[in-house]
Amino acid sequence: MGLYDLRRADSSVKLGAILFLLVLGYAYVFAFLMVKTWAGLTPEAVQATYVPAPRLEAEGLPDASVTTTEPLDLRDIGQERHTVDRSLLIQDSHIHIMIFSIVAALQTLIILGLGWPAWWRHTVIVTAFACGALDFAGQWLMQFGLGGFAFLTIVSGWGMVAVYLVVLFGTARAVLARPSAVETLS
């Protein structure tokens, strides 16, 4: 099956492609705010969200409890950090990885019509699928105590944004190109 050319496609196809990307961008704004609010943007903050606290092991404790009483300043009772435990991560993974793959597949449909050279097309398609998978791979590795993989989750998140911008730019260029210019280019 040959590839199609978005520049020559029906106006409804162009409309669908550009609206999909704009709405996806709209969703990404909230995804960014969500991540910023609940996980953080630095490796330290991401680790604190996903790396589980060490389990309480009775063996390492003294026999008797130790009690201390101190005056309380209400400002010391701050907002607690949101953390993601294993069951919550399973819940997150089952929906997100599926949605990420659907988004990557739809981006691929658009990419196929952009007239890009095969090496660049393949690079962007693989990156689109890989970022979603690696985002959660990083989260699971952190869940297993490997905090250093916070970078994988962060880089994958920004990778999804990069793929989005590349596809949006390519799509806008194809959709907005004047027919005469298209003919000249082709």
Add this chain to the structure above:
Amino acid sequence: MSNRLHRSLALAALPAMLLTAAHPTPVVELVKKVEVLRQTLPEGDKLFVRTIQLGKDDVTRIEQEAHYTPDDPDVRFYLGKDGGGAVNGVVLFAQTNTKHGPVEVGLTFRPDGALSSAIVTKATVETKPWVLKAVRAGLMREFEGMQYGGDVGVPLMRHEVTDLGHMPHYMAEVIAATVERGLILHHLLYRES
């Protein structure tokens, strides 16, 4: 080809909407801890925090009585004391972790060990509507006056609670179990001095 693409792209907005709608279920603070202390301890009291760093013996007792191992080695009681140093109330935030995320209940104890207040302080985006439905049915008022050894299952039998529907009733059960856990922790760990 064009028709197929058209159909595919026309559906393109759907996953984008799902991306926002089906996001994780982060923890939501229903009532701030500070607000629980302000609302349930007598105004003008001096506030103190009593931290119990758990030892083996207490961990074993908690495991035997409450059938769980605390995640946090520190248990905190928030005390309101009058000018003479007498304790007017004690607040403990008890938590239960479920597959739907944590539920935390702020429990305020009178000096005699009975509950004067129980307020759900933490749920998740997913469980919040179920929790609020249970709370609005008057569940939390039923715990007032309860002491260690009291049957936390009784409030669940009220018809307002039994008629809540499956998930709100499940959350009511989780809340009741959390209250029971708090009563046990208070009984085992809190000492007047």
